[in-house]
Amino acid sequence: MIIAFVLAMVMNFSSYWFSDKIVLSMYRAQPLSRNQAPQLFSIVERLSQQAGLPMPKIYILPHDAPKCFRYW
Numbered sequence: 001m002i003i004a005f006v007l008a009m010v011m012n013f014s015s016y017w018f019s020d021k022i023v024l025s026m027y028r029a030q031p032l033s034r035n036q037a038p039q040l041f042s043i044v045e046r047l048s049q050q051a052g053l054p055m056p057k058i059y060i061l062p063h064d065a066p067k068c069f070r071y072w
Contacts, residue, residue: 028061028062029060029061029062030059030062032058032059032060037058040058044056044058
């Protein structure tokens with residue numbers, strides 16, 4: 001019973017802190033620089049300023065998959 005509890009705690013901790021990295025690596029996402037897509041960066045920057053949120057990191061997927069999630 002204690003082993004199951006410890007295992008559950010480890011899984012919850014790792015899921016909470018590393019889920020974004022797991023998904024990004026699973027989809028082989030590459031970080032996008034401002035030089036690669038200046039128009040996209042200006043759109044995201046303007047939207048994040050209007051919403052009062054910090055500028056998120058922007059990644060690109062190497063295949064056509066309509067996925068979007070927030071990563072700070």
